[in-house]
Amino acid sequence: xxxxxxxxxxxxxxxxxxxxxxxxxxxxxxxxxxxxxxxxxxxxxxxxxxxxxxxxxxxxxxxxxxxxxxxxxxxxxxxxxxxxxxxxxxxxxxxxxxxxxxxxxxxxxxxxxxxxxxxxxxxxxxxxxxxxxxxxxxxxxxxxxxxxxxxxxxxxxxxxxxxxxxxxxxxxxxxxxxxxxxxxxxxxxxxxxxxxxxxxxxxxxxxxxxxxxxxxxxxxxxxxxxxxxxxxxxxxxx
Amino acid sequence: xxxxxxxxxxxxxxxxxxxxxxxxxxxxxxxxxxxxxxxxxxxxxxxxxxxxxxxxxxxxxxxxxxxxxxxxxxxxxxxxxxxxxxxxxxxxxxxxxxxxxxxxxxxxxxxxxxxxxxxxxxxxxxxxxxxxxxxxxxxxxxxxxxxxxxxxxxxxxxxxxxxxxxxxxxxxxxxxxxxxxxxxxxxxxxxxxxxxxxxxxxxxxxxxxxxxxxxxxxxxxxxxxxxxxxxxxxxxxx
Numbered sequence: 001x002x003x004x005x006x007x008x009x010x011x012x013x014x015x016x017x018x019x020x021x022x023x024x025x026x027x028x029x030x031x032x033x034x035x036x037x038x039x040x041x042x043x044x045x046x047x048x049x050x051x052x053x054x055x056x057x058x059x060x061x062x063x064x065x066x067x068x069x070x071x072x073x074x075x076x077x078x079x080x081x082x083x084x085x086x087x088x089x090x091x092x093x094x095x096x097x098x099x100x101x102x103x104x105x106x107x108x109x110x111x112x113x114x115x116x117x118x119x120x121x122x123x124x125x126x127x128x129x130x131x132x133x134x135x136x137x138x139x140x141x142x143x144x145x146x147x148x149x150x151x152x153x154x155x156x157x158x159x160x161x162x163x164x165x166x167x168x169x170x171x172x173x174x175x176x177x178x179x180x181x182x183x184x185x186x187x188x189x190x191x192x193x194x195x196x197x198x199x200x201x202x203x204x205x206x207x208x209x210x211x212x213x214x215x216x217x218x219x220x221x222x223x224x225x226x227x228x229x230x231x232x233x234x235x236x237x238x
Numbered sequence: 239x240x241x242x243x244x245x246x247x248x249x250x251x252x253x254x255x256x257x258x259x260x261x262x263x264x265x266x267x268x269x270x271x272x273x274x275x276x277x278x279x280x281x282x283x284x285x286x287x288x289x290x291x292x293x294x295x296x297x298x299x300x301x302x303x304x305x306x307x308x309x310x311x312x313x314x315x316x317x318x319x320x321x322x323x324x325x326x327x328x329x330x331x332x333x334x335x336x337x338x339x340x341x342x343x344x345x346x347x348x349x350x351x352x353x354x355x356x357x358x359x360x361x362x363x364x365x366x367x368x369x370x371x372x373x374x375x376x377x378x379x380x381x382x383x384x385x386x387x388x389x390x391x392x393x394x395x396x397x398x399x400x401x402x403x404x405x406x407x408x409x410x411x412x413x414x415x416x417x418x419x420x421x422x423x424x425x426x427x428x429x430x431x432x433x434x435x436x437x438x439x440x441x442x443x444x445x446x447x448x449x450x451x452x453x454x455x456x457x458x459x460x461x462x463x464x465x466x467x468x469x470x471x472x473x474x475x476x
Contacts, residue, residue, distance in 0.1 A: 138266035
């Protein structure tokens with residue numbers, strides 16, 4: 001089964017939180033996590049209409065890590081898709097339709113992370129995400145209302161078909177990323193390229209829908225590389 | 239070219255009108271028609287953000303007929319798809335995706351008609367529509383915010399491909415419908431069935447994407463039937 005978690009990062013307008021709750025219920029989604037939200041006052045009630053239970057049951061967190069705990073795939077929304085392949089933060093950006101196609105057939109917890117109304121997600125927040133999604137909009141006025149963006153993503157995902165392919169836990173993928181970073185250090189990878197390359201590798205692996213078994217196999221390879229590097233046997237047999 | 243007109247029928251909340259303007263601009267749509275709208279006060283400005291020009295350029299009308307003038311296809315949105323084939327008002331209801339597929343390859347003015355926030359479109363308003371569209375939502379809470387419904391429909395239609403198949407003017411289609419009604423009278427069609435049958439024929443022809451030439455050919459056939467009925471020659475040759 002695919003289950004979805006909607007994560008709003010520091011929403012500013014409580015009316016938007018209410019609107020998001022309403023459209024979640026319209027499309028049958030339930031799990032809302034609010035990271036450092038504004039006060040959930042009257043506009044949240046007014047806009048939620050018959051979906052205020054979603055807000056009452058929302059989990060409120062104060063760190064992104066806590067908000068994302070237990071996720072298998074973390075999807076970050078951006079209104080600014082990367083312009084060049086050199087900007088790995090937002091590249092590649094999938095459309096909501098492509099996201100649906102990627103997720104179909106899988107099983108796991110998918111966190112859909114939406115940024116602040118005015119400033120979106122910060123680079124360090126996007127870095128954590130496995131996939132980046134952008135809604136294709138007009139270049140003349142690309143900035144969408146938060147709840148409209150949620151509406152469109154949930155509309156697409158409302159009939160996605162789950163499968164029995166169990167996605168790796170995001171925390172295991174993080175361990176894999178950490179392990180890759182270690183190996184890059186071990187091989188004395190060029191420092192001025194290192195950060196970009198690490199991010200590029202995250203983006204590549206993030207869009208692979210890795211299963212737990214695949215992550216373990218890759219870590220096995222990395223351990224083997226490290227062992228070989230440490231025992232210093234490489235090249236010695238010459 | 240396909241061009242789109244967004245028609246809001248008696249919107250109650252000016253904030254919704256502003257939200258609709260914003261999402262129109264997000265997806266590159268321009269023509270807004272407001273039928274008997276609420277006062278377009280501060281919330282309309284606030285929610286439109288950088289799209290208030292759409293509201294300033296909106297045409298305000300006081301009859302649905304005027305609002306729809308010049309349309310080729312009229313699409314009515316409903317939150318309540320028909321439950322049985324016996325209810326021709328809302329049958330068949332297409333999804334936004336199916337609407338896009340139907341429109342692809344055509345050329346003409348498509349009016350997308352959205353009803354009141356509380357009560358939607360009235361039956362007599364749905365009757366005028368060529369096609370009915372429903373966004374598939376959860377049965378637990380199907381009632382969507384007006385601007386969310388607009389957002390989803392425009393998101394789907396934002397990349398529809400136009401073609402060179404020129405759709406008939408809706409006013410010509412209305413003349414065809416009137417002509418069919420005449421013929422049903424001429425043949426003394428059973429009165430208790432007449433209204434349902436007329437509506438069913440509208441629904442059938444409404445989803446055919448008729449071209450102007452096709453409408454004229456059908457009216458030629460109807461004229462020929464009427465002529466034959468009037469001159470009374472039918473059966474006389476026996």
